[in-house]
Amino acid sequence: MAKKQSSKAGTATSNFIHKIVILDCLDFLTSYDGPRFNLVYLDPPYFLDRTFRLEATSDDVSFQGGWEDGDVEEFCNQIGGTSGSPSLVKYLSWLYPRLTLIHSNMADTGSIFLHIGTREGPYVSLLLDRIFGMKNWRSTITWQRSHPHNNMTKSLGNVSDYIYYYSKSNSYTFNLLHTPHDEIYLANSFSNEDERGPYALAPVIQEKSRKGHYFEYKGANPPYGWRVRLETLKALDADGRIHWGTNRAYKKIYLEEAKGAVLQNIWSDIFNITRTEVDNRKYPTQKPIKLLERIVELSSNVGDIVYDPFCGSGTTLVAAGKLGRIAIGSDISPEAVEIATNRMNSIIESHESKLF
Numbered sequence: 001m002a003k004k005q006s007s008k009a010g011t012a013t014s015n016f017i018h019k020i021v022i023l024d025c026l027d028f029l030t031s032y033d034g035p036r037f038n039l040v041y042l043d044p045p046y047f048l049d050r051t052f053r054l055e056a057t058s059d060d061v062s063f064q065g066g067w068e069d070g071d072v073e074e075f076c077n078q079i080g081g082t083s084g085s086p087s088l089v090k091y092l093s094w095l096y097p098r099l100t101l102i103h104s105n106m107a108d109t110g111s112i113f114l115h116i117g118t119r120e121g122p123y124v125s126l127l128l129d130r131i132f133g134m135k136n137w138r139s140t141i142t143w144q145r146s147h148p149h150n151n152m153t154k155s156l157g158n159v160s161d162y163i164y165y166y167s168k169s170n171s172y173t174f175n176l177l178h179t180p181h182d183e184i185y186l187a188n189s190f191s192n193e194d195e196r197g198p199y200a201l202a203p204v205i206q207e208k209s210r211k212g213h214y215f216e217y218k219g220a221n222p223p224y225g226w227r228v229r230l231e232t233l234k235a236l237d238a239d240g241r242i243h244w245g246t247n248r249a250y251k252k253i254y255l256e257e258a259k260g261a262v263l264q265n266i267w268s269d270i271f272n273i274t275r276t277e278v279d280n281r282k283y284p285t286q287k288p289i290k291l292l293e294r295i296v297e298l299s300s301n302v303g304d305i306v307y308d309p310f311c312g313s314g315t316t317l318v319a320a321g322k323l324g325r326i327a328i329g330s331d332i333s334p335e336a337v338e339i340a341t342n343r344m345n346s347i348i349e350s351h352e353s354k355l356f
């Protein structure tokens with residue numbers, strides 16, 4: 001199903017047409033003339049010289065986790081010269097034209113998430129600053145990929161990766177996500193209960209004065225005013241949503257209605273795939289599906305185009321397909337594309353999607 005090609009990608013208007021190609025993403029992007037990408041996630045080879053072994057295939061297949069030398073002169077002309085060791089410059093000059101092509105194929109409201117190691121990450125972020133503009137940097141996510149390494153004697157356990165998040169412009173798709181409440185917060189905060197169930201207390205008294213918020217209600221006249229206007233306070237009270245304490249009033253936040261904290265930029269609640277897990281790793285550098293589902297939900301909508309230039313085993317594509325987005329992936333390795341295609345086919349059976 002996956003074939004070496006650079007033909008036009010499926011359109012966003014027909015039902016979910018996904019595409020996976022065996023190509024260097026540079027070649028794919030150079031000739032790409034399909035709909036623009038709303039979201040790009042990329043997990044390129046890091047600045048390492050390692051060979052990864054494929055555990056999923058019976059053959060002794062391996063792939064070089066590396067990259068080829070880029071055009072250093074062209075890169076230095078573009079970037080205006082850079083520091084670092086010569087080989088790092090070569091690595092960056094390999095990545096730079098690919099990022100530039102990604103940028104030009106992205107929708108104006110699109111976002112990019114670049115997943116990289118903490119060592120080379122800051123250098124790579126210079127490229128993103130240059131291509132996307134510093135003003136379009138949205139966040140740098142620190143993903144804690146593993147449990148603590150307790151065998152360290154002379155250094156700290158390096159257990160995290162960075163995910164650099166940029167948008168193409170100031171107007172971009174962003175869906176606010178919440179993380180589940182932690183156990184300690186749940187146990188400590190929802191200690192009151194009424195007929196609707198357990199609830200926590202939120203302030204309804206103002207910290208700083210605001211016009212229209214000074215009034216007396218049921219004998220209470222807080223010196224700094226209320227957080228809400230009189231009509232809102234009355235409506236909350238009539239609905240049983242005000243807790244009258246001995247000294248002050250509070251708004252009730254019911255456990256059933258409470259959202260967790262807004263997602264922050266340290267993600268320590270999604271662990272990497274381990275060898276013992278049921279949905280076992282199919283590819284050496286495979287990322288957990290939850291990580292990609294979070295990124296897809298955060299920065300795209302149903303029907304949007306999600307592209308992964310270094311798709312590997314297709315985790316991004318699977319997340320996108322499951323969530324009703326159109327997935328496009330490229331990878332230079334035929335083995336990776338075969339794994340990605342098989343994974344996509346298994347979700348397509350249970351979703352209204354096609355793959356070509």
Ligand SMILES: C[S@@+](CC[C@H](N)C(=O)[O-])C[C@H]1O[C@@H](n2cnc3c(N)ncnc32)[C@H](O)[C@@H]1O
Nearest residue numbers: 024025043285286287310312313315331332333
């Ligand atoms: C870190 S892995 C991606 C793993 C992926 N995120 C997953 O969940 O399986 C990097 C991938 O980039 C591919 N790759 C290396 N150079 C490439 C290139 N120039 N164009 C496209 N893919 C490339 C490798 O074959 C490898 O599958």
